[in-house]
Amino acid sequence: MSYLGNLMAGIRTTCQGLKLTSTYMIRNVKPSNRFALEYPFEKLDIDKVTHRGLHEYDVDRCISCSLCAKACPVDCIYIESVGKGKKAIMTRFEVDYSKCLFCALCVPPCPSECIVLGERYSLPGHTRDDMIVKFHEGGFPIQVTSEHADGMAKEFQDEGLYASKKKERADHGVPTHEEQDPAQRR
Numbered sequence: 228m229s230y231l232g233n234l235m236a237g238i239r240t241t242c243q244g245l246k247l248t249s250t251y252m253i254r255n256v257k258p259s260n261r262f263a264l265e266y267p268f269e270k271l272d273i274d275k276v277t278h279r280g281l282h283e284y285d286v287d288r289c290i291s292c293s294l295c296a297k298a299c300p301v302d303c304i305y306i307e308s309v310g311k312g313k314k315a316i317m318t319r320f321e322v323d324y325s326k327c328l329f330c331a332l333c334v335p336p337c338p339s340e341c342i343v344l345g346e347r348y349s350l351p352g353h354t355r356d357d358m359i360v361k362f363h364e365g366g367f368p369i370q371v372t373s374e375h376a377d378g379m380a381k382e383f384q385d386e387g388l389y390a391s392k393k394k395e396r397a398d399h400g401v402p403t404h405e406e407q408d409p410a411q412r413r
């Protein structure tokens with residue numbers, strides 16, 4: 228195609244794109260026709276069956292077996308602990324969401340059912356480090372549990388492991404924080 232032909236084709240396709248964009252813009256002015264939500268003031272309802280959001284994790288019930296990390300296809304779960312088994316103290320359980328695929332392959336291998344994909348999906352930040360969530364600090368606890376997980380939680384509770392592990396994590400210099408407000412991170 229000649230130079231002039233190329234130029235005309237460029238102008239024609241640009242006009243076609245602008246026409247389409249302006250059609251949607253005009254249509255969107257009417258509230259009933261809107262395609263976009265004013266996030267974060269408005270949010271879509273989550274399909275609780277198919278949604279895969281940020282992880283939820285019970286740091287005290289984790290036995291540091293690393294099966295979740297081994298199952299992860301992109302190696303984005305980082306685990307460091309003192310001891311193994313029920314008495315393991317998690318000093319690092321981080322997920323790098325700049326790599327995570329939300330595939331959920333880390334969930335089924337967990338013998339403690341202490342890691343699930345939850346409803347939260349918002350993780351704003353300016354650096355790659357902001358995409359790393361430090362679950363060992365106690366945020367993002369599991370909201371919906373299973374019968375097996377509840378049974379294990381009771382066992383850990385009865386043995387006083389929840390209380391002792393919290394203290395031991397503090398002794399190892401792991402900072403803790405109260406549960407983050409889920410509404411802030413969705």
Ligand code: SF4
Nearest residue numbers: 299327328330331333
């Ligand atoms: S959801 Fe998939 S990619 Fe993300 S941490 Fe789990 S296994 Fe890894």
Ligand code: SF4
Nearest residue numbers: 289290292293295337
């Ligand atoms: S598989 Fe479960 S118990 Fe094992 S390290 Fe991962 S979260 Fe902890």
